[in-house]
Amino acid sequence: MTSAAEKSSLQQTGLYDPTQEHDACGVGFVAHIKGAKTHAIVTQALKILENLDHRGAVGADKLMGDGAGILIQLPDALYREEMAKQGVTLPAQGEYGVGMVFLPKEHASRMACEQELERAVKAEGQVLLGWRDVPVNRDMPMSPTVREKEPVLKQIFIGRGADVIVQDALERKLYVIRKTASAAIQNLQLKHSNEYYIPSMSSRTVVYKGLLLADQVGTYFRDLEDERCVSALGLVHQRFSTNTFPEWPLAHPYRYVAHNGEINTVKGNYNWMKAREGVMSSPVLGPDLHKLYPISFAGQSDTATFDNCLELLTMAGYPISQAVMMMIPEPWENHNTMDERRKAFYEYHAAMLEPWDGPASIVFTDGRQIGATLDRNGLRPSRYCITDDDMVIMGSETGVLPIPESKIVRKWRLQPGKMFLIDLEQGRMIDDEELKSNLASSKPYKQWIENLRIKLDDVKATTAEAPVSKESLLDLQQAFGTTQEDIKFLLAPMAQAGEEALGSMGNDSPLAVLSDRNKPLYNYFKQLFAQVTNPPIDPIREAIVMSLVSFIGPKPNLLDINQVNPPMRLEVSQPVLDFADMAKLRNIEQSTQGKFKSATLDITYPASWGREGVEAKLASLCAEAVDAIKGGNNILIISDRGVSPTQVAIPALLALSAIHQHLVREGLRTTAGLVVETGTAREVHHFAVLAGYGAEAVHPYLAMETLQALHKELPGDLSADKAIYNYIKAVGKGLSKIMSKMGVSTYMSYCGAQLFEAIGINTETVNKYFTGTPSRVQGIGIFEIAEEALRMHKAAFGNDPVLATMLDAGGEYAWRARGEEHMWTPDAIAKLQHSTRANNWNTYKEYAQIINDQTKRQMTLRGLFEFKIDPAKAIS
Incomplete structure (x- = not known):
């Protein structure tokens, strides 16, 4: 049509x-x-x-x-x-x-x-x-x-x-x-x-x-x-x-x-x-x-x-x-009683077409x-x-x-x-x-699969240790916006129990675009969910239809009905990679006798370039990606490990989406896989957004290094490896939950599906770097995104005495001094309590004024509007 x-x-x-x-x-x-x-x-x-x-x-x-x-x-x-x-x-x-x-x-x-x-x-x-x-x-x-x-x-x-x-x-x-x-x-x-x-x-x-x-x-x-x-x-x-x-x-x-x-x-x-x-x-x-x-x-x-x-x-x-x-x-990944030949049929075609x-x-x-x-x-x-x-x-x-x-x-x-x-x-x-x-x-699909498939779990790792960083863990955490709340309310419960922590009472903090604080780019994207005639899935009771399997690397020719020289396929059982997995990917050429070859794209650039340097670096990254593919590489690792006092990282989501969209336009996206190695990803939403914009796998190295450092402080006898294992397990469950809210069953379908809307990013930036994403509310552009990254970088490597020995408090989940603004402030709650206990109408009006007058603090979109009041006119 x-x-x-x-x-x-x-x-x-x-x-x-x-x-x-x-x-x-x-x-x-x-x-x-x-x-x-x-x-x-x-x-x-x-x-x-x-x-x-x-x-x-x-x-x-x-x-x-x-x-x-x-x-x-x-x-x-x-x-x-x-x-x-x-x-x-x-x-x-x-x-x-x-x-x-x-x-x-x-x-x-x-x-x-x-x-x-x-x-x-x-x-x-x-x-x-x-x-x-x-x-x-x-x-x-x-x-x-x-x-x-x-x-x-x-x-x-x-x-x-x-x-x-x-x-x-x-x-x-x-x-x-x-x-x-x-x-x-x-x-x-x-x-x-x-x-x-x-x-x-x-x-x-x-x-x-x-x-x-x-x-x-x-x-x-x-x-x-x-x-x-x-x-x-x-x-x-x-x-x-x-x-x-x-x-x-x-x-x-x-x-x-x-x-x-x-x-x-x-x-x-x-x-x-x-x-x-x-x-x-x-x-x-x-x-x-x-x-x-x-x-x-x-x-x-x-x-x-x-x-x-x-x-x-x-x-x-x-x-x-x-x-x-x-x-x-049909759901074949977790179907244990399915005929092997039929399962091989589906597995063979899974890499050809999501x-x-x-x-x-x-x-x-x-x-x-x-x-x-x-x-x-x-x-x-x-x-x-x-x-x-x-x-x-x-x-x-x-x-x-x-x-x-x-x-x-x-x-x-x-x-x-x-x-x-x-x-x-x-x-x-x-x-x-x-x-x-x-x-x-009709065809020997099982034999073809055995000849073509390499499972990353079966590849021998050269090391399972994290690469040694020149920068301190605290500096890196601050450079990527990690807060005390991220560790206390997100990372620690996931590492301890293998589940996301449960919260309640909604969210009374401002949208990222209205916040006075520096926010991760992920926060500007909101998940879409099943609505109208579209039912969600129960990822727990309907687990048989869910799958986190992903293929990294080139995709076979979709129209090759004769099986002529198909590429090898590298399979990962779930998309969150640990240190051993990344070591395998970096040495994949030796492990697979040249069938796979990886290249790393450094998404950092000199901080001295300022916010205007981001567009030039993104253009350079897109060109580097094309050159790497034409040079024979079929796995591209998008990495921000190069962060230092002089090098600032482009937000991983922005770099990933820019490269993904550019390769789509150039007709090269199916010739290489994209893996993101980033310090920004820590909560499940971050992984979901990266998946939605084309990441076949993600290595959250900073979150894992943080868990290595704090695992002894967690209840129970948790080793560093067990903490990371639990964290990966929790992220996987969280991804299944997010996918199921939109009625999507498989990670391969979710990858690149862009099931998000941008709130607070202008149309020009969205059209260029997040092509096809709805953006109904305008907001910041590419330079403002870079500015937020530069501010976090300056906080990490600057001279703020408060941040010299500790992370920022955060204040996203509860009110904190120096933290995020909330509509329910201690002052507002105190006035509400006092007005009810003392039955004081005047105190209640003070409380109502704090809650209703959002224009001063710009907490919500509706708070940006005022009623237009016309002068009264006599009916007669």
Whole structure:
């Protein structure tokens, strides 16, 4: 899908951000197992759609919904007779394709779009057979708003060229034509080119959809009422967008899927797909692959992006069922009873493609097979039944068609992570066990894994000791903003119990951007969480679906279906690395006979450069990263260990995200892994933000050195190694908890997904260094971020007598002298207590004044506003 239609109306305005959209829909299909094509199937599919009407949305205008549609097989007899009326004789079925096209109403723009599409057909050596106006019912009742947005609907008929022999090759040519034409039309920047969109272009299927109510689809499209419109399958979808703007192109089905749910990790999935474009190659698509870029567009809906990826995998030669299994794998990491071959299948593909995670019921088809799958948590309903006349009916709920109980052979629900498939060519239904067993046995995945996988735990460490630092532990702690509270309330409980400490009573300290104190950059980022139609996960009781496994290093070629010279994969069981792990990474070239090679990027720069030096250093780091990769390094260690009285560290998060985004833009991100070695990471939120912006693993060396120094002071007989082990365990549990709040199950899905919003960072900085992150509240820029780092550096290596022998108190979790401001100050609490004990109204008003008047202390966003009071006017 081109993103233009979405972008045209879904622009960021004020606090509205189109990336934060959700929907909950009704989806279903009907199919004949033996592949018998009838008009009754089309009629039944439309009936399912009508019965899912309650799953769609209707606004104040009762004739305006969120969109509905149907995907069917190409009705050859209908099109053949209709085109014959124009004097066009269609080739044999399977030797021509049909494109359903939304075109602008404005004449000049429409003609330009048609000409570009025709030009693309000729450029690819295919034959333009003709155009057809899609017959629609303009007399039916329709909302004025829908009528105003209604595009001109046409079909383009394309015959195969002399170089195309088989139908699959024609499908690929139609794919290339659609992508190249869409790109060319957007480059024209026509006034109305945003109204151009192609719902489908295929020799096997066609999509009829629009901004219609469920019961309007069959009436609006006259083709669907025609007895010649026959199909062996009908896939339908009724959209319910909980906070999106309804548009014609946003209706489902898409070209391969209809979807009920959310892809929570879509931002990361999009970024990784974009990163792969620089290194992908395909033996099937060949030189045409580069004509397809970009595979997806920024700002698309999650389903559109998912459909784009599935389409690419299918066109590159993967069976559609395997492609879906790669994108939405069942939970295999902690499944002890799973067949070894099936587990090897998933493990092999895990390094190729990160899971598209979130609650989702996906129905998919390529016109020859149709199937459905549920996400690994099973958080969307899907039920199906099979009748004695070989019909399969599947829907978001049972009873979508009135089938007599006597005709039902079997009825069941789709289970978490499971799939079923109907092969219309073979004329049979394939269940989850058979389908996955056949795919898992089709290639020696277990042998490939054993040949390619290196586990970091199995690599021999040269040392388990921390490198000796020239600077004192106290100076380093102060340079990275560690406080007494961090040690007392965060590090110590984690080291002692292997759990995060529990707190209560909320947080009455100011946002980082409003604070007078120097804050870690992590504090400017707030975690997103599952909301609206999107349930979270229980990471404790549903631990089987959770995974912290990560792969460090280059990613295999996603489209390499023939297993040609794949890269080795370095696996870590969880993303927090200790001193031994870092020693292994630094000597990985010797340990793996050159299969892996690491380079360290020093993210410190001379403090004498001041805050203006940060941009130059970031640009230099990005260039160094590219040079390191081109020099043969496939693991980059982003390190701030070079901090000294003269060298200040760029915040690790800023350096990581800048390098990650630059490598994505350069098409090199999948050729190397990013490991962050930092003194800034200490609490779980810090690790989560680093993961969200691309860190495959993190080494919190200062937190671990701090634990080595204080382990004897903790209750119990804790060794330094045990304290660090417990700390790593606690961080892992905390990461699972944070991921689960957003409905994400695996670290590999979370890595690079950017499931955060920035509060208090200006848009220019976010767009450049944290691309794609929502920032609804403006604030500091790159120089102010550097200024905070410089202030902490000066405090560490300066002459403040208070900090000469002790850490800053902190005051984040409780009020402290010289600490962070709090809305509940000792003075406010004293006045409240005094007013209640003495029943003193005047003292209470003093207390209320302290709490209500936040403008003086700038504690909250609302405290920055004042009521605008107009002068009183007489009513008379």
